[in-house]
Amino acid sequence: MNGFEKRANLIKNKIMKTTFNMLRTSGPKRIRIADISKEAKVSQVTIYNYFGSKETLLQEVFKNYANNVIAEFEDYMNGGHSLKEKIEYILFMEKKYYNELSPGLIKELLIDDQELTRYVEEVYKEKTLPLTIRIIGEGKKSGEISEDVSIESVLGFIQLFMNQYELILGMAQQSSDLDKFLDGMVHMFFYGICGKP
Structure with missing residues (x-):
C-alpha cells in the first residue's frame, strides 16, 4: 500500500x-x-x-461493525471454551454490543434498507447459524446437551430468549445485582428453575 x-x-x-x-x-x-x-x-x-451517498456510508459503517462482531463471535466459539460458556456468550453477546448500537437503532437502520437486511440475513445463514448448530451438535455428542432435546429445540429456545433481550436486559439493569440476575438466566436456560436433574 x-x-x-x-x-x-x-x-x-x-x-x-x-x-x-x-x-x-x-x-x-x-x-x-x-x-x-x-x-x-x-x-x-x-x-x-x-x-x-449517506445511505452507502451508513451501510458500510454497519457492515464493518457487523463483520467485527461476527469475527469476535467466531474467535470465541473456536477458542476452547466450555459449552456453557459458549451458550452464555451467545445469549449475552448483545449485552456487550447493546451500548454500541441498540437493537432499536439496528431496526431503524434495517427497516428502509433492503440491501442491509439481505446482508444481515446472509451473514446469519452462512456464518452465525452454522457455527451455533455446530456448537449445539458438539454439546449433544459430549453429553452436555440431552439427546432428548433436538438442535431445532435449542435454536428455538435461544431465539425466544434473544427476541426478549431488550426486556430481559432492562429487568437485569433494574435488579440489585446485574451479574447475579444474568447468571440466574443462564442457569435457568440450562437447568430450568428446579436445578440440575
Whole structure:
C-alpha cells in the first residue's frame, strides 16, 4: 500500500468512525453529511467521493461493525471454551454490543434498507447459524446437551430468549445485582428453575 492509499484509508476510516459515533447518539435519519463533515473535519465532497451517498456510508459503517462482531463471535466459539460458556456468550453477546448500537437503532437502520437486511440475513445463514448448530451438535455428542432435546429445540429456545433481550436486559439493569440476575438466566436456560436433574 503506497502513501496515497494509506492516507485515503485513514480518511475513510475516520469518516466511518465519526459516523458510527454519531449513530450511537442520533438515529440514521437525523444524521446529515454536513454534520459528519464538520465532526470528522473533512469536506462534504470528500465524503461523497469515498461513499457516494449517506445511505452507502451508513451501510458500510454497519457492515464493518457487523463483520467485527461476527469475527469476535467466531474467535470465541473456536477458542476452547466450555459449552456453557459458549451458550452464555451467545445469549449475552448483545449485552456487550447493546451500548454500541441498540437493537432499536439496528431496526431503524434495517427497516428502509433492503440491501442491509439481505446482508444481515446472509451473514446469519452462512456464518452465525452454522457455527451455533455446530456448537449445539458438539454439546449433544459430549453429553452436555440431552439427546432428548433436538438442535431445532435449542435454536428455538435461544431465539425466544434473544427476541426478549431488550426486556430481559432492562429487568437485569433494574435488579440489585446485574451479574447475579444474568447468571440466574443462564442457569435457568440450562437447568430450568428446579436445578440440575
